Amino acid sequence: MSPRLARQFFDRSVHEVAPELIGATLLVGGAGGIIVEVEAYHHTDPAAHSYRGPTPRNAVMFGPPGFAYVYRSYGIHWCLNFVCEAEGSASAVLIRAIEPTAGLAAMRRRRGLPDERALCSGPGKLCEALGVTIKHNALPLDRPPFDLRARAGSPEIVTGPRIGITKAVEHPWRYGLKGSRFLSKPFKA
DNA sequence: TGGGCGATTCGCT
DNA sequence: GCGAATCGCCCAC
Numbered sequence: 001m002s003p004r005l006a007r008q009f010f011d012r013s014v015h016e017v018a019p020e021l022i023g024a025t026l027l028v029g030g031a032g033g034i035i036v037e038v039e040a041y042h043h044t045d046p047a048a049h050s051y052r053g054p055t056p057r058n059a060v061m062f063g064p065p066g067f068a069y070v071y072r073s074y075g076i077h078w079c080l081n082f083v084c085e086a087e088g089s090a091s092a093v094l095i096r097a098i099e100p101t102a103g104l105a106a107m108r109r110r111r112g113l114p115d116e117r118a119l120c121s122g123p124g125k126l127c128e129a130l131g132v133t134i135k136h137n138a139l140p141l142d143r144p145p146f147d148l149r150a151r152a153g154s155p156e157i158v159t160g161p162r163i164g165i166t167k168a169v170e171h172p173w174r175y176g177l178k179g180s181r182f183l184s185k186p187f188k189a
Numbered sequence: 190t191g192g193g194c195g196a197t198t199c200g201c202t
Numbered sequence: 203g204c205g206a207a208t209c210g211c212c213c214a215c
Contacts, residue, residue, distance in 0.1 A: 074209080075196070123207070
């Protein structure tokens with residue numbers, strides 16, 4: 001088993017951390033798999049929740065790195081982020097897609113879907129599959145129920161514009177595992 | 190294969 | 203009141 005990611009792993013620029021999360025293994029309560037798609041959000045970025053300063057919702061982003069920031073999206077879905085950089089810098093990586101490898105039965109049950117490819121292929125989907133809710137907000141990533149393992153090799157990374165945002169759309173801050181069948185959407189060649 | 194739309198909560202204007 | 207870091211379904215092509 002590869003080593004657990006230390007808290008210091010997140011105490012760097014989101015643009016360093018985000019691509020290094022591709023290929024890492026994320027389990028929540030024993031269910032999850034290999035991270036294949038993420039997006040980086042920096043506090044100077046108009047598309048980031050932290051751009052306009054702290055609020056009750058985004059408070060965790062302004063705390064120390066290595067914690068989970070969970071928020072509700074479109075009134076329905078949960079989205080999972082990892083807080084990065086020094087305390088107060090309010091930057092985070094959005095986890096967008098996972099290749100399921102562990103706890104398949106539990107994830108299928110929660111998703112109500114038999115298709116493995118659709119289990120975790122989107123930020124809202126993977127939270128439902130892994131059982132992530134607001135209860136996980138502000139929890140440390142180096143302790144249960146989270147289990148985050150460093151990747152083994154150096155996978156090929158593809159980049160592209162982020163999805164579903166209206167501001168700062170030009171930045172290529174979406175990172176994916178090249179050729180993965182489990183992405184939320186394909187990367188443009 | 191891809192675009193349009195409804196569901197539904199919350200933060201901010 | 204508006205719009206959002208989404209998803210799944212429906213429809214046209």
